[in-house]
Amino acid sequence: MYRRTSACFAYLIPTSCSLLLILLAFAPSFARQQTTDTVGYESQRRKVNELLAQRSERFGQFDESLRRRTGIFGLKTKKDMQASIDILKQIVLMDNDIFYETKTLLDYKEFEKSQIAEQASEYDGRINGYIKTISKLQQQQEQLASQISALEKTNQLYEGLVILLGLTLLGGGAYVFIKRQKLTKT
Template sequence: MRYFILCVLILSSFFANAFQNVDSLTYNLQRNKINGMLDARSAKFGQFDNSLSQHTGIFGFKTKKDMQKSMDILTDIIKTDNDILRETKTLLDFKTFQQEQVANQGKDYESKNLAYMHTINKLQTENEKLVKESESNKKSKKFFQIVSYALGLAIISFALFVFRKISPKRS
């Protein structure tokens, strides 16, 4: 019984570890996605800085086209920032989910362990009861054996007594 419980605990920890590895992989993929988006944002910001320093107009002034290009890059940076925030929220939600999952698994393991301990205690109590009954049965069996031997000896003695009483009369 103990080996069975040990096997169940080992297998449950193995499967929990496998699920945890999948969760960690998903978490790392999400982090890498956000880091890639941050790198893209940095590159776009570099383009924005570069566009601010460009003056293609006559006498070194900025043209409307230069300003529009800078605004388009800035709009693209804002869209990237929004995407980063959305993905960061997903990452935080995932982290919260992982924490809740770990807490639920902890409660589940605790309840399973309590159930196993309860079962073990119940089986130990039942085993002690069966051992006491076995000892009681052995004692009563010995008593009945002694009574049976004594009764058998008494019957044989009575039979011999009767046989001796009857035997001398025949002779």
């Protein structure tokens, strides 16, 4: 009696556990994807920071070139002014690169956000499917448990009938045996 109940539950429990394991199996892949995206974002951010550091260095060179006066009586020469203009051109080109790389960084971040939102909705759909499956299995488990209890009650009834029949046959056999013994003695 107990073996049947435990066998039924033993079948359903691993099924529910396997669904839970499937859910947990997606967590590492999501974390791995998020780590890969973060590494790409971080490398792009480092690139922008390097460009900003280079720009700051160039601006320092520009400031230094403005202070340079190699002409007669400490005046600026055409060469000094041209050097300042060239450095300023380099700063403007560097600014263009910074704007481009910053835009790429922002686009990358937006892409990450949309990708995470898509993954979240996909995982929500999967989780909802798993929840439905689990609730369906729980309902089946409850149905099987009620069937088991009904079968156990029927089994108890049949056992009672078999015992009653056995006692009746035993009593009848004893009665016949005793009657025969009385007949053979007389």
